[in-house]
Amino acid sequence: MSEKVKKRTLILDIANHLEVSIATVSLVLNGKAKQSRISDAVAQRVLAYVNEVGYKPNHIAKSLRTGKTHVIGLVVEDISNPFFATVAWMIERQAFERGYRIIYCSTDNNPEKARELLTMFHERHVDGYIIVPSEGIEEEVTNILREHTPTVLFDRFLPNLPTNYVIVDGAQGTYQATLHLLAQGFSRVAFVTTDSVQTQMEARLDGYTKALAEQAMAPKVRRLAVTKDTEKVIADIQEFLQANPEIDALIFSTNYLSIYGLEAIARLKMRIPDDVAVISYDDHDLFRLYTPAITVIAQPIESIARNVIDILLDELKHPHAKDTSLPQQILLQTELVVRQSSIRKKAKTTVVRKKTLHS
Amino acid sequence: MSEKVKKRTLILDIANHLEVSIATVSLVLNGKAKQSRISDAVAQRVLAYVNEVGYKPNHIAKSLRTGKTHVIGLVVEDISNPFFATVAWMIERQAFERGYRIIYCSTDNNPEKARELLTMFHERHVDGYIIVPSEGIEEEVTNILREHTPTVLFDRFLPNLPTNYVIVDGAQGTYQATLHLLAQGFSRVAFVTTDSVQTQMEARLDGYTKALAEQAMAPKVRRLAVTKDTEKVIADIQEFLQANPEIDALIFSTNYLSIYGLEAIARLKMRIPDDVAVISYDDHDLFRLYTPAITVIAQPIESIARNVIDILLDELKHPHAKDTSLPQQILLQTELVVRQSSIRKKAKTTVVRKKTLHS
DNA sequence: ACAATCCACTAAAACCATTTAGGAAGCCTG
DNA sequence: CAGGCTTCCTAAATGGTTTTAGTGGATTGT
DSSP, X not given: OOOXXXXXXXXXXXXXXXXXXXXXXXXXXXXXXXXXXXXXXXXXXXXXXXXHHTOOOOHHHHHHHXXXXXXXXXXXXXXXXXXXXXXXXXXXXXXXXXXXXXXXXXXXXXXXXXXXXXXXXXHTTOSEEEEOOOTTOHHHHHHHHHTXXXXXXXXXXXXXXXXXXXXXXXXXXXXXXXXXXXXTTOOOEEEEEESOOOHHHHHHHHHHHHHHHHTTOOOXXXXXXXXXXXXXXXXXXXXXXXXXXXOOEEEESXXXXXXXXXXXXXXXXXXXXXXXXXXXXXXXXXXXXXXXXXXXXXXXXXXXXXXXXXHHHHHHHXXXXXXXXXXXXXEEOOEEEOOGGXXXXXXXXHHHHHHHHHO | OOOOOOOOOOHHHHHHHHTSOHHHHHHHHTTOTTTTTOOHHHHHHHHHHHHHHTOOXXXXXXXXXXXXXXXXXXXXXXXXXXXXXXXXXXXXXXXXXXXXXXXXXXXXXXXXXXXXXXXXXXXXXXXXXXEOOXXXXXXXXXXXXXXXXXXXXXXXXXXXXXXXXXXXXXXXXXXXXXHHHHHTTOOOEEEEEESOOOHHXXXXXXXXXXXXXXXXXXXXXXXXXXXXXXXXXXXXXXXHHHHOTTOOEEEESSHHHHHHHHHHHHHTTOOTTTTOEEEEESOOHHHHHSSSXXXXXXXXXXXXXXXXXXXXXXXXXXXXXXTTSOOOEEEEOOEEEOOGXXXXXXXXXXXXXXXXXXX
């Protein structure tokens, strides 16, 4: 009956016990003892007792009063993609240490869902946003900017919006990869990408075409519709390879396209790199372990995470007056990690044997 | 100067505009119009206007008042592990549809961190917990149970605590896998696992030893210290294989151990399954695509997620009186997905060739 | 015709903290 | 000794909602 309900300790309990006011306790707890001229003696007493009973202010009440939630909303394309998962994880780590929590969701590149998530974050009063923008969410992002909520985009950006962002120089990456393939003696290098027109994808394509253009070679590009239907994508790649037998090297513009590509190549019983060389944009566990190991254009994941979180936390700490400060826009470099899949075996001989194989 | 600050609409604004009380608006919005005998006419007016101006109640104020945050805390071992990532993602999806948000963090199997996360979730007033318990957090979980916050464990459980949980019959899985290897003619089957004594790991080991015991065969087990140092783990496996050349088949107790194992096997220039057959507990993209494809004991990921979220949401909806209801404890079955890595090629002949290779 | 019941709402407390304006007490100063 | 300064704290407003207890007037019952 007289169930003794162990109530959470409140700031009022602290104040009552110490026979001071609520305000005093709160001020001490928020480090404003000095500026509010609370005597050291009282401050010490408060701290000691708070510590003793392990009182923690109610976060929700605090948020309601201050308008700060200490939560950052993170919107990525697909959290199960190792690239995003790793960046997210690093961001979470950093943020955690500085007292911020991350709440993350995937858009699956669906603008509808992206919009939903953004409004949900807004409703939840997140203090800041980290966004991998899918197409068609300019309006929502504009709204966020208008409210001056700190925001950083990464992986890609929205060309018409003056936002902070951290991106990777994909053009340079694919340019370098293409030259590498040509230097290895592959002469028919094709590029497989998605039908997305997002900035990062266009850049990757540009690097490839630029490299070929410099050699006065014609590009061979296949744009695939991104779809949930794995089999469809694999079949498309198979079809592309069969329709263009002259291709002797492939660059895939994302890690998951590469994985489908490897499957397609395996099904066609083609061999890497003898029948076709392969380079993937963006690394993956699989590529290190695959036989042969797959050459990749690696993105500086750690650096991306660090830059994103630094910019965001900086803005959270120093709320910049409206438009006085320009957005920070950072471009990071890729690294070509050469593995067996793009190395021509034993020079000329191999070429001969390869021709034999084909006949 | 007279910067027009667009204030968020409040329930008070709605009430003023419609010339009704705040209470009326709130009751209508919370579907309590009928039971509070608000006339349909008024209810309609409220709804219409709320819709028109797109008013959304302030979540934080709501939480403060009701004590409900509609947030579920999800603690996994490692969110970058595809198994956990996939389960998390499915749970998130389901929860989202039913109005709950997930906030997740990884413990990296570090009890210290697990405790930190749990108290953080507690401070944030999550409505429910989903936990992959690492060792040594019985006390924290007990605290949670005492407060009657709905909680579900998965992947493993805490034997002494009467909690809900959803686990997989790992013993059955490894038992079946071992028999499969024996049936294929492999006679020296070893088992590589971690030094963890968590329930799920012990079960997997038990299945293996039981299968061998039934054949009156001696088990060969290697327990590896789980460490961040990838190279160390790979080296350990190499060493194990070299020290025990008679081994002709390996079962790894987790997907990441298998990945290290594949690397070790590759470095020793051993061939799968000719020199050693391989089965992994838990599937991974890599295993489908690896050459040869790796046989796995697959966990019913979708079913795990569904059961977890169903149990949790059910408890959230019907707050069970203290201890009237027994915890729900669910055991799901694995599926052996046979791929090339555990299939003996061309019967006897292969054995002979293998011996030659070894000499 | 007077009490009891309904009806359709509303006033105000509660949730738990932060923060500002100001107040009491003691000391100094001229 | 009145007025001004400090020093150290506190009362009360504030944030935005939910929910309980009630209210005033109309209707019904006897």
